[in-house]
Amino acid sequence: MSIEAILKQDIQKAIQQRFDISAEDIILQPTKKEFEGFYTFVTFPLAKSTRKAPAEIGQIIGNYLKNNSLVVDNFNVVQGFLNINLKDSTWLNLFDQILSDTAFGTFPANGQSVMVEFSSPNTNKPLHLGHLRNNFLGDSLSKILEAGGYDVVKTCLVNDRGIHICKSMLAYRELGNGETPESSGIKGDHLAGKYYVKFDIEYKSQIRELVAQGMPEDEASKKAPWMLEAQQLLLSWENGDPETVALWQKMNSWVYEGFSETYNKIGVGFDKTYYESNTYLLGKDIIEEGIEKNVFYRKSDNSVWIDLAEEGLDEKLVLRGDGTSVYITQDLGTTELKNNDYHNNRYLWVVGNEQDYHFKVLFAILKRLGRQYAEGCYHISYGMVDLPSGKMKSREGTVVDADDLISQMIQTASDRTQELGKIDDFESKEANQLYNQLALGALKYFLLKVDPKKRMLFNPEESIDFQGHTGPFIQYTYARIRSIMRKAEQSGIEGKLPSANYEVHKAEKELIFMLSQYPARVLSAAGDFAPSVISLYAFELAKVYNQFYAEVSIFSDPDPEAVQFRVALSKVVSETIRKALGLLGIEVPERM
């Protein structure tokens, strides 16, 4: 049993014996820094049932613990807060438990399988900052859920067809002059994006022309020649016109090559990729089924609808009058397909909060249709990334391109490292690897430290910071410990637990306490789908270690037991940092 569980049980006994009340869940919180102790029990809730003052209750329970609990050393009471200190032997015990747990922080398989869909790019433009938040979240969550005991399937649904793709195809056909990634030296996804922008420029000028001729603007935007042509191209594609399909395949293959380069660079991958071009026709049979079951109904124009007023939602179109799909139709079909393919217990979608309503509708429909798997469906809704100038808009060219950003970060990592001159003996390959680790560490940490649900601001100047609350700060702490480990090995010092009468230093207790929290944080991150929980933990652990490091001397302590103990502590901290950052998709360097 864990120390914390023992402590809770002892408190429960205290309440039972002293007040004759059976307390259900005992909740302990970490004691605030300005007070003495490590665990705090709040006694206010017991005031009513015991008819005693909170401070008195604290005294009574505290005294009981001091006399009867095997783990408690002493206590103090401030108002209704009972602050508890553990015995030195208990601290050593706690550390021993951590030390001997080879799978510390990872949980055995829980028999649950979960599918995480994320990334889901469009093939008409390269990835930008918003995609990075999505990718990092999805990737990190998959790792966290795995550590939490789930069997995880990572999937990606590529939006590879539709009017937007046809726009870049059209612009390329008209203005491309046979340009290729090879001939132009432009990365494939950026090349496609270039023509998407060209379409928009030409299209807008066509609208202006029509408006100048006296046509109202909304009509002009529908009747501009290139818009009509793009729609024509979409029809040709749907009819399988060989020329159109060939162009589509050619451009998409460029994009995929570009994407895979970026995915490799950021270390993200998938177990299964679905393509919308294969799934966009799915869902229509489900519409038929829904009509038969009277879940859906037809309107006079032949369109099909569902009324979700009972769920507090609106009336929602599920199939157009001309029989063509809308987004929700495809999603119904794709979800059914996923379930047929994998039969998972849970289906998660990492998608921006702009689609909150869409997913509410999707899940509500699945429930109405009686799909069992609907219970396991969940939208991991995350906030948009804003810039100091406001929202990113691709049409206004204010997007932060993912590839550009990564290159900039690598450059900064390289400059900063060379300035410090600590790795002058590195081969250039080693050095480049380090710059990559630092650049991605900084970027991933920056995007993952914020609660996913909240929208966040991306300030380019702050994000490239390598000091303070950043990925490189934590990486630095790791590298520093590795340096200590090398020294310990050289001098033949082995890390081990001291004898039972060892007097545990305050800084050592702080470290053990932080370490002991790790497994609970993993579970909490998995439960809340929040990598930020792990991010903050890694930072706190690194900070506590740096305080420890400044406060005590590891190698020059006269007591050899202290030296060995601190080496052991340092080692576990480094491993825990490596694991925690690993859950964020961040690598750790031996030196930096």
Add this chain to the structure above:
RNA sequence: GGUUUCGUAGCUCAAUUGGAUAGAGCACCUGACUACGGAUCAGGAGGUUUGGGGUUCGAAUCCCUACGAGACCA
């Protein structure tokens, strides 16, 4: 217009889900045994948690309201 999310130090974010004197980082000041890695550590300053009501032992957190920002549905 309807629905919905949010508003915390100058800036970016926390606050163990209703608990103590609301905490970190950046930026700004002051300091750190000639030191096991200074990409670090210690300290200072910085707050009416958007305003106003309410609920209770106790509110940044829950309810109402005003203002401000975002998103979605047409």
